[in-house]
Amino acid sequence: LWPRQLRRSGLRDDEVSVTDEAITSIIRGYTREAGVRTLEREFGRLVKKLAAKVARGGDTPVAIDVGAVGEILGRAKVRDEVPERTELPGVATGLAVTGAGGDVLFIESTAFPTGAEAEPSLTLTGQLGDVMKESAQIALNYVRSHAAELGIDPADLQRRFHVHVPAGAIPKDGPSAGITIATALVSLLTDQPVNDTVGMTGEITLQGAVLPIGGVKQKVLAAHRAGLTEVVLPKRNGPDIDDVPEKVRDQMTFHLAENYRDVAAVAFTITAATTAT
Structure with a gap:
């Protein structure tokens, strides 16, 4: 060029x-x-x-x-947003595929005490499609049912939760943000910021299994453009890493997750055990 x-x-x-x-x-x-x-x-x-x-x-x-x-x-038009956006607990960096290719997706979460008669609930905003809404509910229910092993006080779950995906004018759908939503909630409930070098993508089940997704090449390229150096992928997407250009592959660390425990090990620590490069 x-x-x-x-x-x-x-x-x-x-x-x-x-x-x-x-x-x-x-x-x-x-x-x-x-x-x-x-x-x-x-x-x-x-x-x-x-x-x-x-x-x-x-x-x-x-x-x-x-x-x-x-x-x-003149002044740069694009800022490196990831460290700034994820410095507070409750925010995680996901990876998505749009009509223009891959992109990073910030998932934000917060919680409010329930009133005397109110039940715990989940509010979702950001122009989310039905599949993504279901994925968010699954992520929250997984966190609720595995609170003890995630280091969460069960009493903290008796609140009204709000999950927001910014860029509200852009429709978003699909199950691949499941592990990112779960991570944002765990971050919020344990008061731990998410590692700002990590982007992630993967569907989550009620038992915490991490299921494969599409668009791995585009998502990894988006992570690289955003300055991320680590990517969490479903274990079954491991072969798709070969589709990523070698020059980008060599600059990234890939963590292959079979269960949400594998995701948490990367999201909330500087180094993690299971990697594939």
């Missing part, structure tokens, strides 16, 4: 010197998409300004580093 934009602007390779760090800063700071259309547009903006500088008689080669990218393209 970069050489093509140079040619379009009439520049030679020896007239511009760009660092790998500068390219990475454009990818991570100015684009967040499955394809490369926006990336090529940002390269084009940068190169046009460089071409104008060279045409005015500026020294060559023009050196482009991270600082120069900011000066030319």
Whole structure:
């Protein structure tokens, strides 16, 4: 993409010197998409300004580093949200597939004391489809029935829970957020933030089994773009890791979960036992 934009602007390779760090800063700071259309547009903006500088008689080669990218393209459009969003208990980072490819999905949870006559309940918001709503109910019921082994006081479960998936204008559905919803609830109820290097995807059953999902390649690429370094996948999705480009695979750690206990071991500790790379 970069050489093509140079040619379009009439520049030679020896007239511009760009660092790998500068390219990475454009990818991570100015684009967040499955394809490369926006990336090529940002390269084009940068190169046009460089071409104008060279045409005015500026020294060559023009050196482009991270600082120069900011000066030319302006403030970054995309922030690394994961550490900020997950620093408080009750939030977990999921992975999803959209019409544009993979994306990260933040699951937020909170709870309120029940009134004198109110029953414990679950409210779901974020324009969720029926399958995702059922998945959230299953996740909560799993947490309720396994409270002791998860280190949760049963009394804390007698509350009204609210699970929200931001970007409410975008419809969301499917069962693959099950383990992420369970993790957000466990995080809330144990007052433990979730490891901010981890993204996860997988269906959960009432017994805590982690079932396979689709879109592994797109989800892992989304995790990589978002700066995550670890991904939790259902064990039966292990072979799908081979579909991920080797360059991305080598920078990620994959944790294959058979049961929710495997998920919790990764979500709430810095290192985990079972990995596949």
